[in-house]
Amino acid sequence: MGIKRFVAGIALACIVVAVTGLMFHRMTRALGGRGEGRLEFEPRFLDMGFVCPGEVPTFTVHVKNVGDGRLELGSVDASCGCTDLKLAHASLAPGSETLLTGRLRLSLKEQVFNHLVWIMDSTNKRRLGQFVLRGRAAWPVQVSTELVHLGNLQPGSAATAEVQIYSAQRAPFEIRSITASAPFIHVTRQDFIKGRMNLAIRVDAPPGGIIDEALTIRTSHPKRPVLMVSIQGRVRGEVWLASSPRLFLGVRAAGDRVERALTLRCTQPDAGTVRGVLLEGEGWQLADWHYAAGEGSTTVVLKVAVIVPQEAGNHECTLRVQTARDPPLEASVSCIVLNTGEK
Numbered sequence: 001m002g003i004k005r006f007v008a009g010i011a012l013a014c015i016v017v018a019v020t021g022l023m024f025h026r027m028t029r030a031l032g033g034r035g036e037g038r039l040e041f042e043p044r045f046l047d048m049g050f051v052c053p054g055e056v057p058t059f060t061v062h063v064k065n066v067g068d069g070r071l072e073l074g075s076v077d078a079s080c081g082c083t084d085l086k087l088a089h090a091s092l093a094p095g096s097e098t099l100l101t102g103r104l105r106l107s108l109k110e111q112v113f114n115h116l117v118w119i120m121d122s123t124n125k126r127r128l129g130q131f132v133l134r135g136r137a138a139w140p141v142q143v144s145t146e147l148v149h150l151g152n153l154q155p156g157s158a159a160t161a162e163v164q165i166y167s168a169q170r171a172p173f174e175i176r177s178i179t180a181s182a183p184f185i186h187v188t189r190q191d192f193i194k195g196r197m198n199l200a201i202r203v204d205a206p207p208g209g210i211i212d213e214a215l216t217i218r219t220s221h222p223k224r225p226v227l228m229v230s231i232q233g234r235v236r237g238e239v240w241l242a243s244s245p246r247l248f249l250g251v252r253a254a255g256d257r258v259e260r261a262l263t264l265r266c267t268q269p270d271a272g273t274v275r276g277v278l279l280e281g282e283g284w285q286l287a288d289w290h291y292a293a294g295e296g297s298t299t300v301v302l303k304v305a306v307i308v309p310q311e312a313g314n315h316e317c318t319l320r321v322q323t324a325r326d327p328p329l330e331a332s333v334s335c336i337v338l339n340t341g342e343k
Contacts, residue, residue, distance in 0.1 A: 057103070248335065258305070
C-alpha cells in the first residue's frame with residue numbers, strides 16, 4: 001500500500017511540473033520578448049567568388065529569429081572593417097526575418113579573404129549570430145610578374161626573360177597589342193598554351209646607363225585592358241650613365257631655358273672625357289654644356305642647358321653624349337609646354 005502511494009505521488013508531481021512549464025512557456029510568449037531569441041543566417045557561408053580590385057560588389061543575407069523571444073538588434077560589424085552593412089529592421093519577433101545588405105571593400109593586398117560578419121544586441125554586449133564572407137580578389141587578366149630585373153649587363157650583350165599572361169578567373173581574353181618603350185626590347189615568341197600566353201623577351205643592352213623601360217600589353221578584357229611590365233637593369237661598359245636616362249623638365253613656358261645635370265661613371269678616368277653633346281628633337285635647342293671631373297676621378301658631372309620648343313604640347317627629344325669611348329650615351333628629355341597666358 002505504501003509503495004502504491006509513493007508511485008502515485010511521483011506521477012502527480014511530474015504532471016504538476018509539466019503543466020507548470022507549459023503555462024510558463026505560454027505566458028512568456030504572450031508577454032513577448034521574454035524568451036531567448038537566436039539568429040540564423042542564410043547563407044551561413046557567403047562565397048563572393050572572384051572580386052576585381054577596385055570593384056565594390058553588393059551582397060544580401062537573410063537573417064531570421066529562430067528563438068522564442070523578440071530580439072532588439074544593435075550594431076553590425078565585420079572582422080575586416082571593409083563592409084558597409086545595413087539591416088532592414090532593428091527588431092525581430094520570434095519566427096520573423098529581415099535582410100542584411102552590404103558592400104564589400106577589399107584591400108589591393110588581399111588575395112584570399114575570409115571575414116566574419118556579426119550582429120550585436122541592442123546593448124552591444126552580446127553577439128547574437130554571425131556568418132562568413134569569403135572569396136578571392138584577383139584581376140580577370142594578370143601577368144606573372146610586373147617587374148623584370150635584368151641586373152648588370154655588358155654593352156652589346158643580350159638578356160632574356162619570360163612573362164606569362166593569364167586569367168585567374170579563367171575568363172577568355174585576347175592579346176591585341178604588345179608595345180615596348182625602347183627599340184632594344186623585343187618580344188621574340190608568343191605561345192598560347194592552356195589558357196596562358198607565354199612571352200619571351202630579349203633585351204639588347206644599349207651602350208651604357210640605366211635601363212628603365214616598360215612593356216605595354218593591351219588585352220580584350222574590358223576590366224583590364226592594359227597590363228604593364230617594367231624592365232629594369234644597368235649596363236656597365238667603360239662609360240655609363242649613373243643617373244636616370246629619362247629627364248622630365250616639368251611644365252614650362254615656350255622658349256624656357258632649363259639646365260640639368262647628368263652623372264657619368266667610367267672604369268678609367270680618361271674614358272669619361274666628354275667630347276661632344278648633341279640634342280635631336282624638333283623645336284629643341286642646345287644652349288650650353290660643360291662637364292667637371294676631379295683628377296683621377298671615375299665620376300663625371302655633365303651639365304646641359306636646353307631651350308624648350310615654342311609650340312604648346314608634350315615634347316620629347318634625345319640627348320646624345322659622345323665620350324672618349326664609342327658608342328655615345330643616350331638619354332631622353334621631355335617637358336610640357338603651355339600656351340601663352342596659361343598657368
